[in-house]
Amino acid sequence: MKKLFLIVFSLVFFTGGPAVSAAGNLSVQEAMQTSNGTDVIVEGYIVGVPVSQSTVEQSNFSSNYALALADDAGETDMNNMILVKLDSEYRYEWGLQNNPGLMGEKIVVGGIRDAYFGHEGVEYVSSITKTSGDCGGGDTGSGDGDGSTSGDYYSSADGLTGDALKQELHNVIDDHTELTYSDVWDALRHTDEDPNNTGNVLLLYTGNSISKYENGGYVDEWNREHVWAKSHGDFGTSMGAGTDIHHLRPTDVSVNSARSNLDFDNGGSAYADAPDTYSDSDSWEPRDEVKGDVARMIFYMAVRYEGDQGELDLEIADYTGTSGPYLGKLSTLKQWHESDPVDSFERNRNEIIFSDYQGNRNPFIDHPEYVEQIW
Known part of the structure; x- marks a missing residue:
């Protein structure tokens, strides 16, 4: 035999x-x-x-x-x-x-x-x-062993810390393709696709899976949430900060409205329409599963938009109740970054934005250690 x-x-x-x-x-x-x-x-x-x-x-x-x-x-x-x-x-x-x-x-x-x-x-x-x-x-390959991409994309930032690192990362990610606000709909259908149901997107705050095409402004539809609230800098939906899909995510219309332009921090009263979510008069606390995602989007915005070339200078404050081009709360966001590490959904989203839409990356997804090195 x-x-x-x-x-x-x-x-x-x-x-x-x-x-x-x-x-x-x-x-x-x-x-x-x-x-x-x-x-x-x-x-x-x-x-x-x-x-x-x-x-x-x-x-x-x-x-x-x-x-x-x-x-x-x-x-x-x-x-x-x-x-x-x-x-x-x-x-x-x-x-x-x-x-x-x-x-x-x-x-x-x-x-x-x-x-x-x-x-x-x-x-x-x-x-x-x-x-x-x-x-x-x-x-x-990526060389990090943790799924992150480093190598030559960030090589100019090697050895830097503090403001010097922040400025060099800005230089790396600054120039990219800018979408129109209409383009954002189709981009989010791709970046936030439910890996278990390719006809759906996953909503940021609720975690619900909903049809890609149930989007708009009505109750139970999804719309485009600016995680860095657009009133914090008054950039609206203009190309650039207003359409940067590194911080735009699909969310339930009602939940998006409830979050409004609140800063991010722990505490408050439970918000019934989103699990494990809390809010008070000046802050919003999302569910644990996306706390780190939120933090890394805010870190990205503070590095990408540094005030050059006529753009806004967005900065993270260590308090809530912010106004102008500031958003808080830095110490809480750093805690969330540590407690909710980068996952495969975030990495995949970062890759799609880089390869198919904007041509730039979120450094804090690729290199989580940059957060402590800058802030």
Whole structure:
């Protein structure tokens, strides 16, 4: 029986599926014939940047978001290419907009076969190396071991603390794509999608899952909550602070109205329409599960909007009952940041905002230690 099993196994291994090179890596053509959802290691030449279903840039590269690989370094036919989606931790080292000299380089990519731009592709990349063994740094992933992205995105902030760190993080996240207030509806449908029901969004304060399209201004619908209340700086819904989805979240219309423009702090009377939520005349305490989320959104806003280029200078105060471009309460927000650590929902949301909408990140999700280093 063992001998028969070995014969069958050998036949399956050596004849079933696409052929594998001696090194165990698939060629591009072999990878293109592999079923979606399969873990693959693909070896090929970098031949451009895919920017649509029918276009691969081979010069004057406009993004770092993806690579096209082929078995021939001179390939120009997209039908002979596999497209590799680059998540944020790989873009700085491997994106052609940053590194045009990588064009024609032979690399090995580990990831999962999946369609990208409606074409044979590789997503969820786990490693990238040069075939020469010069890894270039891209195969190290995020490097933190806690799911955070650090590396080169924040490298200019290395070793800084206090106001110097705050200013440098501002420089890193300052320039980004600004949405219109109308765009925010569709963005929140994506960033706050319920992972257990993709037709729904999760509401910040209640935790309820509700249809993505039950949005508007009526009771039991959801609307766009400015976690940094827009009256604290009077930025309204204008592009910039008023449409920055790092602090905009879907919330129940009635709960949004009840929170109004209150500062954040512990205590008050229980608010019946949201579990474990309390409020008084000048503060709002959300449920424990999102206390840290709220804090990190406030920290982001205080760093992103620093008063340059004609923008507001938003600052966190250590008291409640604030007015003007201030929001409190700093000491409480720091406690919430510690008691409710970053989770996978926050990380995923941060990634989507960075890759699909604004092109910038929330540093306090990626590096929770920055809070204590600044405040």
